[in-house]
Amino acid sequence: MAAQGRHGGQESNKMTALVVDDNTVNRMIHHRLLDNLGIENVAVVNGKEAVDIHCSGKTFDLILMDMDMPVMNGIEATRQLREMGIRSMIAGVSTRSMEREIREFIEAGLDDYQEKPLTMSKLISIVHKING
Amino acid sequence: MDLVQLQRQLVEYRTSLYHEGFLDEQFTQLQELQDENNPDFVVEVVSLFFEDSERLLNELTKALEQQSIDFKRVDAHVHQLKGSSSSIGAQRVQKVCIAFRNYCEEQNVEGCLKCLQQVRHEYSLVKTKLESMFQLEQQILSAGGSIPM
Numbered sequence: 001m002a003a004q005g006r007h008g009g010q011e012s013n014k015m016t017a018l019v020v021d022d023n024t025v026n027r028m029i030h031h032r033l034l035d036n037l038g039i040e041n042v043a044v045v046n047g048k049e050a051v052d053i054h055c056s057g058k059t060f061d062l063i064l065m066d067m068d069m070p071v072m073n074g075i076e077a078t079r080q081l082r083e084m085g086i087r088s089m090i091a092g093v094s095t096r097s098m099e100r101e102i103r104e105f106i107e108a109g110l111d112d113y114q115e116k117p118l119t120m121s122k123l124i125s126i127v128h129k130i131n132g
Numbered sequence: 133m134d135l136v137q138l139q140r141q142l143v144e145y146r147t148s149l150y151h152e153g154f155l156d157e158q159f160t161q162l163q164e165l166q167d168e169n170n171p172d173f174v175v176e177v178v179s180l181f182f183e184d185s186e187r188l189l190n191e192l193t194k195a196l197e198q199q200s201i202d203f204k205r206v207d208a209h210v211h212q213l214k215g216s217s218s219s220i221g222a223q224r225v226q227k228v229c230i231a232f233r234n235y236c237e238e239q240n241v242e243g244c245l246k247c248l249q250q251v252r253h254e255y256s257l258v259k260t261k262l263e264s265m266f267q268l269e270q271q272i273l274s275a276g277g278s279i280p281m
Contacts, residue, residue, distance in 0.1 A: 025181050025216035032165045032173060068211060095215065117219045119161050 015130070016059075019043040020050040020077065021066040021093075026116070030064055030093075033123050046070055047077025054081060060088050061130055064118070067094035067105055075108045082109035091126045093118050135277040142268045143280050149265070154258050159221030163281075178262055181220050185255055188213045192248055196241075206244060207236040213251070224254045 017039050019030045027043045034041040039062070044050050046069040063081070067074040078090055091112040092105045106113055112129055114122045133141070149155045166173040188209050195206045214229035228251040235243030269279050 023212055023215045023219070024184055025177060025219050028177055028180055029162070029165075029219055032170065032177075035170075036165060036167075070208075095218065116215070117158050117161070119158075120164065 015039045017041040017062040018060040022069040047072030063090045078108040156223040
């Protein structure tokens with residue numbers, strides 16, 4: 001894949017992402033996956049922090065949203081972000097549970113849903129949706 | 133042992149870990165994320181997995197020792213362990229976690245205790261094997277060789 005962003009283009013052209021996941025191992029892996037694609041990224045540990053970071057004025061091109069998290073889960077966080085008018089690409093990333101739960105997650109406002117664990121090809125397919 | 137022999141030993145060892153179900157495709161994904169800019173990525177993620185798992189296993193032991201077990205809490209810890217083991221490709225650990233969660237849902241104490249024992253066992257197996265593999269890799273690097281893919 002093209003080393004997007006590695007050639008040192010302007011900061012403003014670099015894609016940005018927010019990783020929302022309560023699992024430390026997953027956060028590390030998602031960070032590396034995004035880094036590899038030249039996507040600047042930041043991580044928070046639950047849905048509430050994801051909402052708060054947007055309240056502080058930050059926005060991202062892509063949000064990788066885990067479903068099960070303490071304090072505020074991914075479904076609620078996605079709902080709130082959409083209510084706030086956030087139009088970013090939100091990709092739900094979660095382990096497969098019940099159809100009903102996945103549907104609820106998607107209906108909360110996801111643009112895409114991928115089953116964990118996240119791989120490079122899954123991430124690329126998400127990113128293509130933003131660009132294409 | 134010379135370099136070529138070491139490299140062959142590593143490949144064989146790694147292959148056996150996949151065959152025996154200790155590792156799955158996800159581990160390969162992690163290896164593919166490692167490059168010259170991040171030469172220690174796999175070791176770093178796996179070390180994080182070890183730390184996190186040990187913490188979770190301790191929490192699980194404590195939670196299951198309580199007079200009145202909080203199954204939601206137990207399930208939350210197992211969920212975390214299932215998530216991280218799945219992410220690094222520790223397939224056998226992940227499988228026990230799935231059974232473990234079912235017992236939590238049924239609020240089956242005996243089942244949970246059995247699974248805790250099993251998951252401890254599988255975790256310590258995969259930890260030992262990964263550490264042996266990393267040691268082999270180090271030997272190869274120290275001998276001036278490169279890690280075969």
